Amino acid sequence: MKKSLLLLLNxxxxxxxxxxxxxxxxxxSNLPPGERQNEIAASGMHKLSSINEGRGRxxxxxxxxxxxxxxxxxxxxxxxxxDAEFYCYTPHRDLQACLVDSTQIxxxxxxxxxxxxxxxxxxxHKEIRSDTLFIQSAKAELLNHSCRNGxxxxxxxxxxxxxxEKIPLEITRTRTRLENLHFFVSSGDKISYVVSKSSIPLSxxxxxxxxxxxxxxxxxxxxxxxxxxxxxxxxxxxxxxxxNRNIYYYLVIAEHTSKEVGNYQGEPYxxxxxxxxxxxxxxxxxxxxxxxxWALGIFLFFSLLIVVGVAYHRRRRVKIYREIxxxxx
Amino acid sequence: MxxxxxxxxxxxxxxxxxxxxxxxxxLLIYGGYVSIHIGTSIPTFACPYxxxxxxxxxxxxxxxxxxxxxxxxxxxxxxxxxxGFLTFxxxxxxxxxxxxxxxxxxxxxxxxxxxxxxxxxxxxxxxDNLSFKRLKAIKYVILFLLIIIPLGMxxxxxxxxxxxxxxxxxxxxxxxxxxxxxxFIGDTSQLFIDFTNTTTMIMSTLGIIxxxxxxxxxxxxxRFFCFFCPMSALHSLFSPISPLRLNKKGDNCTxxxxxxxxxxxxxxxxxxxxxxxxxxxxxxxMCFKCVEACPENDCLEVSFVKVPLFTSTEEGFFKRNLxxxxxxxxxxxxxxxxxxxxx
Numbered sequence: 001m002k003k004s005l006l007l008l009l010n011x012x013x014x015x016x017x018x019x020x021x022x023x024x025x026x027x028x029s030n031l032p033p034g035e036r037q038n039e040i041a042a043s044g045m046h047k048l049s050s051i052n053e054g055r056g057r058x059x060x061x062x063x064x065x066x067x068x069x070x071x072x073x074x075x076x077x078x079x080x081x082x083d084a085e086f087y088c089y090t091p092h093r094d095l096q097a098c099l100v101d102s103t104q105i106x107x108x109x110x111x112x113x114x115x116x117x118x119x120x121x122x123x124x125h126k127e128i129r130s131d132t133l134f135i136q137s138a139k140a141e142l143l144n145h146s147c148r149n150g151x152x153x154x155x156x157x158x159x160x161x162x163x164x165e166k167i168p169l170e171i172t173r174t175r176t177r178l179e180n181l182h183f184f185v186s187s188g189d190k191i192s193y194v195v196s197k198s199s200i201p202l203s204x205x206x207x208x209x210x211x212x213x214x215x216x217x218x219x220x221x222x223x224x225x226x227x228x229x230x231x232x233x234x235x236x237x238x239x240x241x242x243x244n245r246n247i248y249y250y251l252v253i254a255e256h257t258s259k260e261v262g263n264y265q266g267e268p269y270x271x272x273x274x275x276x277x278x279x280x281x282x283x284x285x286x287x288x289x290x291x292x293x294w295a296l297g298i299f300l301f302f303s304l305l306i307v308v309g310v311a312y313h314r315r316r317r318v319k320i321y322r323e324i325x326x327x328x329x
Numbered sequence: 330m331x332x333x334x335x336x337x338x339x340x341x342x343x344x345x346x347x348x349x350x351x352x353x354x355x356l357l358i359y360g361g362y363v364s365i366h367i368g369t370s371i372p373t374f375a376c377p378y379x380x381x382x383x384x385x386x387x388x389x390x391x392x393x394x395x396x397x398x399x400x401x402x403x404x405x406x407x408x409x410x411x412x413g414f415l416t417f418x419x420x421x422x423x424x425x426x427x428x429x430x431x432x433x434x435x436x437x438x439x440x441x442x443x444x445x446x447x448x449x450x451x452x453x454x455x456x457d458n459l460s461f462k463r464l465k466a467i468k469y470v471i472l473f474l475l476i477i478i479p480l481g482m483x484x485x486x487x488x489x490x491x492x493x494x495x496x497x498x499x500x501x502x503x504x505x506x507x508x509x510x511x512x513f514i515g516d517t518s519q520l521f522i523d524f525t526n527t528t529t530m531i532m533s534t535l536g537i538i539x540x541x542x543x544x545x546x547x548x549x550x551x552r553f554f555c556f557f558c559p560m561s562a563l564h565s566l567f568s569p570i571s572p573l574r575l576n577k578k579g580d581n582c583t584x585x586x587x588x589x590x591x592x593x594x595x596x597x598x599x600x601x602x603x604x605x606x607x608x609x610x611x612x613x614x615m616c617f618k619c620v621e622a623c624p625e626n627d628c629l630e631v632s633f634v635k636v637p638l639f640t641s642t643e644e645g646f647f648k649r650n651l652x653x654x655x656x657x658x659x660x661x662x663x664x665x666x667x668x669x670x671x672x
Contacts, residue, residue, distance in 0.1 A: 287524065288521070290524075291521040291522050291523065291524060292517070292520060292521055294521075294522040295520045295521050295522050295533070295537050296520065298522065298534060298537045298538065298541075299520075299537050299540060299541050300541075302537070302538050302541035302542070303541040303544065303545050305541075306541060306542060306545040306546070307545055310454070310545070310549050314454070
C-alpha cells in the first residue's frame with residue numbers, strides 16, 4: 001500500500017515536472033530589444049547595457065525575457081507580470097532601489113552601480129495554478145569594475161552572494177581559482193553552478209544549460225547542490241567577428257518541485273514548483289585564438305620552407321653556360 | 330551529323346572545361362544554399378566540412394563505414410558499405426576520371442593557382458621520369474592507410490592494439506579540402522591545431538603542413554596534389570571498365586610530344602606509348618588537352634560506349650592554334666626534365 005502510494009506520488013511529481021518544463025521561464029537579459037539598441041551603450045569590459053546619466057555615472061539596464069532558451073525567447077512586455085518583484089543587491093549585500101521604466105514597451109529594469117564587485121539583480125514572480133505554486137526567480141550577476149579603481153580585495157569583490165530571505169531558490173556560479181575582476185566565461189570552460197534552496201544546497205535539482213545557438217544539456221545537481229556544465233563551442237566566429245570578440249549569452253535554468261502545503265493569496269496549494277534562471281555572457285574560447293594562430297604560423301612557416309626548398313632545388317639544377325670549343329685538328 | 334562532329338573536333342575543349350569547372354565548383358561549394366543534395370558517395374572532393382556542400386566525398390563515407398568491427402562489416406553495416414561503394418562506382422563509371430579534370434573543386438583551385446603562376450611569369454616544374462614513377466606510388470599507400478586505419482580502430486590487426494579513436498577519418502584530417510573548401514563560404518573553423526591530445530595535435534599539424542604543400546606545390550607544379558590523391562588511386566582501379574575512354578591509334582602518332590607538353594600531370598606515356606590503345610593512365614584526369622594539342626587525324630580519340638565524342642584532327646589543331654600556351658613555350662620545364670641526375 002505504502003509502495004503504491006509512493007509510486008503514485010512519484011508519477012504525480014513527474015507529471016508536474018513535465019508541466020513545469022513546458023512553462024516559459026523568465027530570465028534577465030543584457031541584450032536590448034531592437035528599438036533600444038541605438039539608445040543603449042555597452043559599458044565596461046563586460047559590456048553591460050547601460051544608460052549614461054552624466055558626470056561619469058551610468059545606470060545598468062536589464063530586460064526580462066520569457067522563454068525556454070536564449071534563441072526562442074521573447075522580451076516581456078511592460079504590462080505583463082505586474083506583480084513581479086525586483087531586488088537589487090550591491091556587492092556590500094545592501095538592498096538597493098531599482099527602477100522599472102514604465103515608459104518602455106518592454107520591461108526594463110535599471111539600477112545605478114557605484115561599488116566595485118558583483119551586483120545581483122533578481123526578479124521574483126509567484127503564481128498559483130491548480131494546486132501548485134510556481135515561484136520563478138530570474139537572476140543576473142553583473143560585475144562592475146573599472147581598472148581605474150585598482151585591483152584590491154579581489155576575492156571579496158568577486159565572492160558569490162545569496163539572499164535566502166528574499167530568493168527561495170537560487171542558482172550561483174562558483175568562482176574559479178584564478179578568477180579576478182577581468183574574468184569572463186569562455187566557451188570550452190567547465191562551469192560549476194550551485195543550486196540552493198533557502199541557503200541549503202539542493203540535490204537532484206534539474207539544471208539545464210542553454211547556449212546562444214540553442215544547444216542544451218540537462219544534468220541533476222549532486223549532494224552538494226552542484227551541477228558542472230561545459231560550455232560547448234557551438235559556433236565558429238567568422239573572421240570579422242573574431243576581431244570584434246562578440247559576446248554570446250547562455251542561460252542556466254534550475255528547477256525543483258517539492259510537496260509543500262500552504263496558501264498563497266487565499267488559494268491553497270499542495271506543491272511548489274521552483275524555477276531559478278541565470279544568464280551571462282561568454283566569449284569565444286581563448287584556445288580558439290591560439291589554435292588558429294598556431295595553425296597560421298605553421299602554415300606560413302612550412303610555406304616559406306617549401307618555397308626556399310623549391311628555389312634551392314631550381315638553383316642547383318640550372319646549367320651553367322659553358323662555351324664548347326672544338327679543336328680543328 | 331558530320332557537321333556536328335567537325336564542329337566538336339574543331340572546338341576549344343579547354344574553354345568548355347573552364348566553364349564546366351566553374352559551374353561544378355559553384356555546385357559543390359555553394360549547392361547547399363539551394364538545398365541540393367547529391368548523396369554521400371560522390372567520387373570527388375565534395376567536402377562535408379564545408380557546411381554548404383551539396384553532397385559528401387566518398388572517401389569520408391568509406392572511412393566512417395570501415396570504422397566497424399569485422400562482425401558488423403560482414404553483417405548489416407557491410408550492406409551499407411556495399412551500397413555506398415556501388416553508388417560510388419555508378420557515379421564514377423559514367424564520366425570516368427573526368428571527375429578529376431572537370432568537377433573536382435580541389436583540382437579547379439589548383440588550376441586557378443596555375444593561372445596565377447602563369448600571370449606571375451614563374452616557370453613550372455616537372456618530375457623527371459624516375460621521380461614520376463616513384464612518387465605516383467604514394468597515392469596508393471595513402472589509399473591503403475585510409476582503408477587500414479579505420480579498420481584498425483575497431484579491430485586488432487595482426488595482434489596490434491586498437492588505433493586511437495582520435496584518428497577519426499584519418500585522411501580527412503590531412504586533406505587540404507577540409508580547410509580550403511569551407512574558406513570559400515567564409516568559414517575559417519577548419520584552420521586550427523587541435524590541442525586535445527597528442528594524436529589530434531599531430532594529425533591537425535600534419536593537415537596544416539599538407540595545406541602548405543597544396544598551395545605552394547600547386548604553384549610550382551601543375552596539379553601537384555592530384556599526384557598524391559587517394560581518390561585518384563581509387564579511380565584508377567575502376568577506370569578501365571568505364572565506357573568513357575581516351576584511346577590512341579599508335580600508327581597515327583608521329584611522337585611530336587605535344588600531348589606530353591600540354592599534360593598538366595606530366596604523363597610521358599601519352600607521347601611514348603604507341604602500343605596500348607587505352608590511354609587513361611593512373612594519373613590522367615581526362616582533361617583532353619592532349620587531344621586538343623594533337624595535330625594528327627584520329628590519333629587520339631575520346632569515346633563513350635565506343636561512340637567517338639572528340640577526335641584529334643589536323644584542322645582542329647590549326648584552328649585552335651593558341652593552345653600552345655605559355656607553359657608549353659616555357660623552356661624551363663624541359664631543362665629540368667631532361668637533365669641527368671647528379672652523382
